[in-house]
Amino acid sequence: MSDSVAIHLSNATTDFSTKSYDYENPVYICQKEDSIKFGAVAVPFFYYIVFTFGLLGNSLILFLLLKYEKIKTVTNFFILNLVISDLLFTISLPxxxxxxxxxxxxxNGMCKVLSSIFFIGYFSCILFLTMMTTDRYLAVVHAVSAxxxxxxxxxxxxxxxxxxxxFVSTVPKFVLYGTRKDSFAGILCEExxxxxxKIEKWKLFGYYQQLIMFFFLPLILILYCYTLIVLKLYYTKMHNKDKAVKLIFLIVLAFFICWTPYNTVILLKIIDVGTCNDHIDNAFYICRNIAYFHCCINPFFYTFVGTKFRRHLSTVFRIHCWSKYRHSSSSSKSEYSPQTIYE
Known part of the structure; x- marks a missing residue:
């Protein structure tokens, strides 16, 4: 069977549930059975892993922020927005x-809503990471004017x-996404x-948008800011300077490792737009999983490595362990009371 099969819409096996068109020219639809089967194996388990760790990590940061920190500071407000972005992205993964x-x-309605929530969280996460890098650059390199x-x-x-x-970047997703029936895969949620x-043009626009707005520009800005931050730290007498430089290196390395393979595949999709290539589709599933894993490690880089958040975390565990100890020691004497935790 060839990669593309020409069919007339009047005799198509695919049923578009929202609109119908009557064209004399045939429409070429790729046969995606192999890549769909591969995606059914490669994607679900990894999505559940990212959902679990992303939800736990970001929820814990949100708790620590609200309980122990002042939100009305520049750094904490950016962290709060980053956490919200990660949670929006994460909750749709199951x-x-x-x-x-x-x-x-x-x-059909949930298809549009969940795809919009997913991309809003995804886009805002990248932008807030970039903004936090810029803010660190201002605070370190231009400390006086900042x-x-x-x-x-x-x-x-x-x-x-x-x-x-x-939100604006997600509008095309909301408009184009919907449900349709496929003879092989059942009900699909896609453009x-x-x-x-028209769909191919908007897909191409989305690919360019992803590459330029949400990869190349953020990567260039991150590299520029952290390079100047490292140079600034190198010429200052700062305590634990080597530790700060190592952390910066890990942040940049994690961003590069997680997002570069995914965007490389996006570039290949732009080059081969309109063609059917199972190898590119399979690579897309794998590299997308790696990119999405970045939302799990964001909390560790931007909060848990900091002294304040580690201190807050140790406080929470001490309180939890102490309450469990008091409960176990008194359980033989009296019935459990919820007040034990708060004493």
Missing amino acids: FWAFYHSNEWIFG TRTRKLLYVYMASIAIWMIS TGYPSE
């Missing part, structure tokens, strides 16, 4: 994991701008309801 191993059973500019108004405006860019030429 739905996509189930979808890859079965079919879409949650309806004291005048790094005010709450600055962080509010930057956060609003990032959320607006993320549908429009002529194939």
